[in-house]
Amino acid sequence: DAKTTQPPSMDCAEGRAANLPCNHSTISGNEYVYWYRQIHSQGPQYIIHGLKNNETNEMASLIITEDRKSSTLILPHATLRDTAVYYCIVRASSASKIIFGSGTRLSIRP
Amino acid sequence: EPEVTQTPSHQVTQMGQEVILRCVPISNHLYFYWYRQILGQKVEFLVSFYNNEISEKSEIFDDQFSVERPDGSNFTLKIRSTKLEDSAMYFCASRTGSNEQYFGPGTRLTVT
Numbered sequence: 001d002a003k004t005t006q007p008p009s010m011d012c013a014e015g016r017a018a019n020l021p022c023n024h025s026t027i028s029g030n031e032y033v034y035w036y037r038q039i040h041s042q043g044p045q046y047i048i049h050g051l052k053n054n055e056t057n058e059m060a061s062l063i064i065t066e067d068r069k070s071s072t073l074i075l076p077h078a079t080l081r082d083t084a085v086y087y088c089i090v091r092a093s094s095a096s097k098i099i100f101g102s103g104t105r106l107s108i109r110p
Numbered sequence: 111e112p113e114v115t116q117t118p119s120h121q122v123t124q125m126g127q128e129v130i131l132r133c134v135p136i137s138n139h140l141y142f143y144w145y146r147q148i149l150g151q152k153v154e155f156l157v158s159f160y161n162n163e164i165s166e167k168s169e170i171f172d173d174q175f176s177v178e179r180p181d182g183s184n185f186t187l188k189i190r191s192t193k194l195e196d197s198a199m200y201f202c203a204s205r206t207g208s209n210e211q212y213f214g215p216g217t218r219l220t221v222t
Binding site for chain 2 (some may be wrong): 034039041042043044045046050094095097098099100101102
């Protein structure tokens, strides 16, 4: 699986959009970009994934650059409950094991 | 909404003792996983299980570890002789054939 690079920490004001970047310059053509998050001491939670098109669901939006070397997870209206570690993961499919990196620790300030 | 459950939430055991961590995956899921997270470290893959056999395991999953699906609902992780370094959060996950992995809340294992 390709390696990803994320900032170790970020913060965002409550109610504003949180934009979490991820670099994955060595991504292969068949690899997807997945985002998970882990709220303190809880199990990881799937957020969203995409191959090359932008994706949106009830939790977030995923913007993937045209060259697929980077992506941004957008939480449109961050709340205090969104405080968590966010993991950007590149993998070939949902069938494979998940290899977690260190992620970005997102703090939402009131 | 269906969810993965794990018991116990916290297990304390003495070094050298056997422990069994229990998971109830979501009922129509076919693929099962165990991960662990040592305090302050990354979440690490241990093992995946499908069709009553291990499909993949990591280097961490040595002979001290075993997994079993003893009936139609439970999925267990056994550590035969615990070591201090086995202290960690252990997460179970499951999925159907096509969707993402859903994680349980974890069991905190403390080996003293």
